[in-house]
Amino acid sequence: MRLGLMLPIGAGALGEGRTARWADLREMARTAEAVGFERLFVPDHLLFRLSPSENHIRVDMPEGRTRGIWEAWTILAALAEATQRIHLGPLVACSSFRNPAVFAKMADTLDEVSGGRLVLGLGSGWHEPEYHAFGMPYDHRVSRFEEALQIIVPLLREGRVDFEGEHYQARDCELSPRGPRPQGLPILIGAIRPRMMRLTAQYADIYDADYQLDPGEVVRRFADLDAACAKVGRDPSTLQRTAGVRVALAAERPQGMPSAGDGLAVASYDGMRQTVRFGDVDTLHEHVSAFAAVGVEHLTIALAHPAGPRGIEALAPLVARVHG
Secondary structure, eight states, X not given: OEEXXXXXXXXXXXXXXXXXXXXXXXXXXXXHHHHTOSEEEEOOOSEEOOEEEETTEEEBOOTTOXXXXXXXXXXXXXXXXXXXXXXXXXXXXXXXXXXXXXXXXXXXXXXHHXXXXXXXXXXXXXXXXXXXXXXXXXTTHHHHHHHHHHHHHHHHHHSEEEEXXXXXXXXXXXXXXXXXXXXXXXXXXXXOSHHHHHHHHHHOSEEEEEEOSSTHHHHHHHHHHHHHHHHHTOXXXXXXXXXXXXXXXXXXXXXTOOEEETTEEEEXXXXXXXXXXXXXXXXXXXXXXXXXXXXOSEEEEEEEESOHHHHHHHTHHHHHHHHO
């Protein structure tokens, strides 16, 4: 198994009330590359607000409060120039935030800037408050996503598409010039429900099972992926399988993080609360190894503590042990 890192580009990433500026993000990215992480991801959101029962994900934060976040694609373009080896990508890009044909053009261009290091994470979107705040339609998200894939995938893999759907059109569209991988770049899709799993089986190179506190849920999602592959006639071994974990590197529960159970704590990012697993390097190595044991080939770490470059540097022994 290989390890990646989620770069914290939202407000409160360096502690309550401390937003990472570009200079901080650049230093964290370069530290992640030096430590040996294989991939560096950023979240693709516009803002966060309370959403008590939204699809499969709950945004837990005080009512009436907004957590801000930097725009992902701008940050990724800057990271492509600031780093040399580490692979980069959104985890995952919301397809309905951008016109799909233009987005394919953006992805091919970023692959050029990065020298062929882009991993294109894609999803249908889920956080309703940001759609309303930025004036985008929230309805028919999976239908929009399916149409977007029918534009993005052929453009990136073949360089052209001619498509007209209910939500999107791209008539006689062509990518020119082409980036360093004219046969296509790796497409990662995050999915849970049957229809999204089917689209993953049809179009993706990589499947992501999202952030999990234990590998049990990953096992269930991989079984659903196998079933989706069987329905579309795809060999499931041709899909790389990935997941993520939220952790704090600390032998004892970090101060200011309430308990959420045995080995678990609640981290707060500018009011937004998330449950993380804490432990020293040995404990976290055991934790991530459990994901490898159930078939996770690449694991993305979101580090809640310690914050900033110092925390990433402290993960070096864990990266070295996992990568062998």
